[in-house]
Amino acid sequence: xxxxxxxxxxxxxxxxxxxxxxxxxxxxxxxxxxxxxxxxxxxxxxxxxxxxxxxxxxxxxxxxxxxxxxxxxxxxxxxxxxxxxxxxxxxxxxxxxxxxxxxxxxxxxxxxxxxxxxxxxxxxxxxxxxxxxxxxxxxxxxxxxxxxxxxxxxxxxxxxxxxxxxxxxxxxxxxxxxxxxxxxxxxxxxxxxxxxxxxxxxxxxxxxxxxxxxxxxxxxxxxxxxxxxxxxxxxxxxxx
Amino acid sequence: xxxxxxxxxxxxxxxxxxxxxxxxxxxxxxxxxxxxxxxxxxxxxxxxxxxxxxxxxxxxxxxxxxxxxxxxxxxxxxxxxxxxxxxxxxxxxxxxxxxxxxxxxxxxxxxxxxxxxxxxxxxxxxxxxxxxxxxxxxxxxxxxxxxxxxxxxxxxxxxxxxxxxxxxxxxxxxxxxxxxxxxxxxxxxxxxxxxxxxxxxxxxxxxxxxxxxxxxxxxxxxxxxxxxxxxxxxxxxxxxxxxxxxxxxxxxxxxxxxxxxxxxxxxxxxxxxxxxxxxxxxxxxxxxxxxxxxxxxxxxxxxxxxxxxxxxxxxxxxxxxxxxxxxxxxxxxxxxxxxxxxxxxxxxxxxxxxxxxxxxxxxxxxxxxxxxxxxxxxxxxxxxxxxxxxxxxxxxxxxxxxxxxxxxxxxxxxxxxxxxxxxxxxxxxxxxxxxxxxxxxxxxxxxxxxxxxxxxxxxxxxxxxxxxxx
Numbered sequence: 001x002x003x004x005x006x007x008x009x010x011x012x013x014x015x016x017x018x019x020x021x022x023x024x025x026x027x028x029x030x031x032x033x034x035x036x037x038x039x040x041x042x043x044x045x046x047x048x049x050x051x052x053x054x055x056x057x058x059x060x061x062x063x064x065x066x067x068x069x070x071x072x073x074x075x076x077x078x079x080x081x082x083x084x085x086x087x088x089x090x091x092x093x094x095x096x097x098x099x100x101x102x103x104x105x106x107x108x109x110x111x112x113x114x115x116x117x118x119x120x121x122x123x124x125x126x127x128x129x130x131x132x133x134x135x136x137x138x139x140x141x142x143x144x145x146x147x148x149x150x151x152x153x154x155x156x157x158x159x160x161x162x163x164x165x166x167x168x169x170x171x172x173x174x175x176x177x178x179x180x181x182x183x184x185x186x187x188x189x190x191x192x193x194x195x196x197x198x199x200x201x202x203x204x205x206x207x208x209x210x211x212x213x214x215x216x217x218x219x220x221x222x223x224x225x226x227x228x229x230x231x232x233x234x235x236x237x238x239x240x
Numbered sequence: 241x242x243x244x245x246x247x248x249x250x251x252x253x254x255x256x257x258x259x260x261x262x263x264x265x266x267x268x269x270x271x272x273x274x275x276x277x278x279x280x281x282x283x284x285x286x287x288x289x290x291x292x293x294x295x296x297x298x299x300x301x302x303x304x305x306x307x308x309x310x311x312x313x314x315x316x317x318x319x320x321x322x323x324x325x326x327x328x329x330x331x332x333x334x335x336x337x338x339x340x341x342x343x344x345x346x347x348x349x350x351x352x353x354x355x356x357x358x359x360x361x362x363x364x365x366x367x368x369x370x371x372x373x374x375x376x377x378x379x380x381x382x383x384x385x386x387x388x389x390x391x392x393x394x395x396x397x398x399x400x401x402x403x404x405x406x407x408x409x410x411x412x413x414x415x416x417x418x419x420x421x422x423x424x425x426x427x428x429x430x431x432x433x434x435x436x437x438x439x440x441x442x443x444x445x446x447x448x449x450x451x452x453x454x455x456x457x458x459x460x461x462x463x464x465x466x467x468x469x470x471x472x473x474x475x476x477x478x479x480x481x482x483x484x485x486x487x488x489x490x491x492x493x494x495x496x497x498x499x500x501x502x503x504x505x506x507x508x509x510x511x512x513x514x515x516x517x518x519x520x521x522x523x524x525x526x527x528x529x530x531x532x533x534x535x536x537x538x539x540x541x542x543x544x545x546x547x548x549x550x551x552x553x554x555x556x557x558x559x560x561x562x563x564x565x566x567x568x569x570x571x572x573x574x575x576x577x578x579x580x581x582x583x584x585x586x587x588x589x590x591x592x593x594x595x596x597x598x599x600x601x602x603x604x605x606x607x608x609x610x611x612x613x614x615x616x617x618x619x620x621x622x623x624x625x626x627x628x629x630x631x632x633x634x635x636x637x638x639x640x641x642x643x644x645x646x647x648x649x650x651x652x653x654x655x656x657x658x659x660x661x662x663x664x665x666x667x668x669x670x671x672x673x674x675x676x677x678x679x680x681x682x683x684x685x686x687x688x689x690x691x692x693x694x695x696x697x698x699x700x701x702x703x704x705x706x707x708x709x710x
Contacts, residue, residue, distance in 0.1 A: 031407035031408075051379070052378075052379060052407050054379070054381065055378060055379020055380060055381035055382065055405055056379055056380065056381075056405065056407060056408065141377070141463075142406070142407075142463040142466075142467065143377070143406070143458075143463055143466040143467055143470060144466075144467055144470045144471050145467060145471070146463050146464045146467040147464055147465075147467035147468045147471060147472050148467065148471055148472070150464070151472075167464065168406070168407060168408075168410050168421070168462045168463050168464055169410045169412070169421035169462040169463075169464040169465065170412065170419075170421075171464060176418070176420075176464060176465075176467075176468045176472060177415070177417045177418035177419070177420055177468055177472070177481070178468060178472035178473065179472060179473045179474060179477060180472075181418065182417070186417075190416070190417070190480065194480065194483065195707060196449050196476075196578065196705060196706045196707055197449065197476060197477045197479055197480050197483075198474075198476045198477060198578065199477055199480070202473075202474040202476060202477045202581070205474065205581060
């Protein structure tokens with residue numbers, strides 16, 4: 001499991017709905033990623049206390065309250081996937097998703113891509129809701145992880161039409177606009193139009209996997225991404 | 241050109257910190273005594289004395305609200321006089337799109353007065369219905385909580401405002417790089433006026449390209465598109481997202497004009513406005529990078545010092561002499577150099593930070609510092625009020641942080657532990673910077689060389705990389 005300074009470890013808060021003020025409008029249902037709230041009913045086991053519902057409630061019916069007993073933020077420990085066969089499947093999905101194994105997929109909770117892949121492979125997660133409930137990914141800001149979760153779900157072959165979780169935008173093929181989706185012709189066109197964005201150079205550099213926020217792979221590398229093998233071996237050694 | 245020697249006469253007595261604003265929804269420290277006031281041997285350096293050729297501020301901390309209002313109105317009037325509003329018909333809905341970090345420079349009053357002036361000007365010239373549309377990273381409630389207690393802007397608009405947060409209804413936009421999503425509320429109108437600012441903040445994401453367009457991929461955009469901007473493009477290419485959003489048919493069909501609030505290390509320096517936003521964006525890059533390059537590189541070259549965080553806004557967005565905290569935390573790389581592929585180094589096994597900054601000490605601050613700042617800086621002290629105020633909402637494993645009764649105790653201990661009394665205070669300052677005397681002397685040593693490097697090598701390189709003629 002990824003560790004880092006400032007990682008949210010315990011869920012200290014949950015929310016409560018004032019039935020006198022709640023109009024059952026459903027706005028809170030629509031924006032809760034783990035779907036912990038439903039027309040006034042709160043499932044404390046999934047509420048992260050993120051307060052998004054509080055900010056959007058038109059009648060101010062929702063308030064944050066301390067839990068009687070704080071609970072640990074859900075995570076999937078390495079031990080649940082870092083075993084023979086499953087480890088290979090997890091790293092294969094990370095590579096297929098074009099995610100860097102060194103990268104924090106969710107910057108708030110610092111989930112590794114392997115942990116999110118394990119949610120799909122080991123725990124059978126089929127959508128954003130499942131992944132959030134199992135790993136805490138996307139439980140807070142959502143501004144870094146959502147496109148990556150969509151990409152991993154697509155790489156796992158999960159049909160987005162069957163994903164009924166609370167996305168804010170149509171996640172279509174799960175890929176969204178991203179640098180890997182650019183054809184060589186499109187990259188050429190964008191390079192000519194916007195030379196300062198270094199599109200062609202970056203397409204070439206990144207043609208090995210996700211290294212957007214990581215300098216461990218500074219060079220231009222072929223597919224498959226050799227870092228996957230290196231890190232997989234590190235995990236295998238750790239498991240032994 | 242011979243490098244100059246700067247005299248110690250440039251070291252002045254400490255100056256008061258700008259007023260602290262209590263954070264939205266109460267998720268902040270209370271307003272504690274400011275570090276610059278309570279710590280020993282704190283002095284100040286004036287930005288215009290260190291860098292005499294930077295643009296001068298048009299308003300200062302000492303000015304009263306009335307004077308600020310007059311100066312900003314005059315400047316806004318001058319900058320927008322040429323704007324053609326003939327397409328706007330009486331009764332049309334116009335949204336003034338503003339974003340939260342415009343309220344950082346000069347306490348937010350310049351932004352505030354600019355907004356109020358444009359509201360009056362557009363209504364007077366066109367008869368349109370003008371509304372303020374405030375988009376924030378979090379929930380709409382935050383917008384109210386930032387504006388209501390701190391500014392008179394809601395009184396001015398008298399109910400003509402729209403608050404927009406990231407988990408609301410979205411609208412799909414066809415762009416040159418595929419379909420992306422904007423928030424629906426800000427664009428639910430006939431015309432938009434994009435009101436942004438030039439502050440050198442989050443340089444690791446935009447690399448100071450399309451800086452003033454960033455809201456089209458962030459505060460105006462759906463979480464999925466924000467995520468794409470942050471995580472699905474290499475840093476130098478990520479500015480494509482707001483650029484193509486801005487250039488999309490959807491946005492262009494509603495785009496009335498845009499404005500950019502200009503700053504230098506001295507403070508707010510003026511305003512640019514035009515229908516052609518790319519034109520003023522490039523002008524902004526030219527001016528703002530020239531104004532900040534020298535100070536940025538002094539910060540990058542400082543050795544063996546500590547950082548005190550003591551301002552409103554998120555931990556890594558608080559300026560000292562107009563430059564955000566991340567200029568030191570990520571000072572190991574030049575975030576403006578487009579020849580460097582990556583500048584933020586953060587991952588599962590690497591939490592890179594500037595090794596010359598020995599410790600980070602938190603006094604006053606706003607939320608979100610945990611997730612965006614503490615990920616990678618070690619040797620963190622915070623006062624117990626930080627723990628009390630923020631931990632319930634952002635419970636982290638605090639065992640690695642040192643919690644002390646007040647900032648003075650924390651600083652005294654850190655000086656002993658890390659063997660340096662060089663200290664810089666990030667306290668929302670423009671015009672001057674609050675530092676310990678030892679760091680002031682160190683900065684005076686660095687300025688001549690950093691100035692020479694910035695003027696002769698770096699600034700020309702930045703402009704060339706951005707295809708801007710100087």
